[in-house]
Amino acid sequence: MISLISTDVIAIIALCFTISFGKKNVVVCNKKNMIYIYAAVTTIILLILEITTILMEISSNNKLMMPHRIANILGFSLSPLVPFILLFFNSNKEKNILYNCFLTIPLCFNAFMCILSYKTGFIFFVDAQNQYTRGNLFLLPTIICIFYYVLFVIAVIKNSVKYEMEDKKILIPVLFIPILGIILQILFKDLILIWCCTSISLLIYYIFLLELQFKYDTQTGIRNRVAFEKEMEQYVSRDKNATIIMFDLNNLKRTNDKYGHKVGDEMIFHAAKIIEKSFSGIGKSYRIGGDEFCVICNEITRKLLDIALSNLDDLLIKINQKRHIKIVLAYGYAFYNKNENENESKSINYTFVQADKAMYIHKAKLKEAYGIIEND
Incomplete structure (x- = not known):
């Protein structure tokens, strides 16, 4: 006893x-x-x-x-x-x-x-x-x-x-x-x-x-920058194709200045959940910066990618119907080919840069569509 x-x-x-x-x-x-x-x-x-x-x-x-x-x-x-x-x-x-x-x-x-x-x-x-x-x-x-x-x-x-x-x-x-x-x-x-x-x-x-706490972002619940960089390192030796999709949340700075950081944090949270839900089952979602997100997909077809991005657009339309402050996400993507990974210009990091550039092109188009938006 x-x-x-x-x-x-x-x-x-x-x-x-x-x-x-x-x-x-x-x-x-x-x-x-x-x-x-x-x-x-x-x-x-x-x-x-x-x-x-x-x-x-x-x-x-x-x-x-x-x-x-x-x-x-x-x-x-x-x-x-x-x-x-x-x-x-x-x-x-x-x-x-x-x-x-x-x-x-x-x-x-x-x-x-x-x-x-x-x-x-x-x-x-x-x-x-x-x-x-x-x-x-x-x-x-x-x-x-x-x-x-x-x-x-x-x-x-x-x-x-x-x-x-x-x-x-x-x-x-x-x-x-x-x-x-x-x-x-x-x-x-x-x-x-x-x-x-x-x-x-x-x-x-x-x-x-x-x-x-070392792998997930506490504010959004999705993977953080540390987990993202660890995943990127895996592709140095991983024998798999990948697709990288970059996202940027527009108007965050203006929202923070006008309505306060609590409203801005709520926008970040909903943006992360929309991205995660859109790519559920086909990719891993990461928050890699304040208003920047990334999804890495293994071995997916262009058709699956188009479906996921279409789902994302539909979810944005649905949530924005109930919101005074709209959530606008710019995105761009690029493909990583395992057979070309020995070429530095075709490395996973190069693919990341290309996806980032594509995202900024989309962001510019959104500025034209929605009016002048400050750079976030």
Whole structure:
């Protein structure tokens, strides 16, 4: 028992440190920080409750029967909350009221059954001698935990399509270590592993968030300049054709000066999402400057490129119908041929320059179409 308590205390200390770092971290986006902090604080509470119940169980003092029952009620009631938090913040349905209500039903039902267990012993029972035993419905909180974890895994898989393979490898233990702890604790009654495993999982999740800050732009959620340059370097030895598409957001400076940087930031965000959506499945999107974006596509046909650019134009028309300040994107592209990569004038960097020049030609045409626009 002492070793279990020591492990829990170490887990609490580690989580407290990472919560402190998370609060100070201004690079990782605020939403992802809050996911981690909420889940970590809940886990610390559960670890403290676990230590409390262990100490009460060791004691033979029957005066501790009531607090022992209350501690178990809190522990079993809150146990599905960690995967619930992770699911809620990672789901794309945050604003769907019906979906959110559906999610809370198992959580509320579990809490209700745990409260009833004070007298009935459905989930657990602490007798008059302060001895703890499992109830007939002991697996109910565990089943609800697994239910939320499964939905969380599905949500993460959907949201991780854009992640590189090395990022997904980090996510694997984040998702499955807690489930492993749950299974082992069910099979071996004397083992108490769930919240230690969850703590390890959350620590790995925090490392994952730190890793992402070096690859993804926090404002837009797409890949950043560092990731772009790393991808460009791969084409020195990569035996693949590529298409580079450059984008520039017009009127950003004027928007910032007239309406403020918050409105300008919102334009950048929507521009990035439109570009990412237009090339989803055929190319990787990057923010390489303040209002400059790039997409790199491997082995795509001219027809696919035309379809993607047509989708982009359609999305711009659709979003601008609802906007007072229009989003105008200039773009240009060039093709990289693997068979010509030994020629410096046909290198991937040369292709990038050609795409940039094509973008400025398109930008000039947009000036004529929309009137005089300042150089951004």
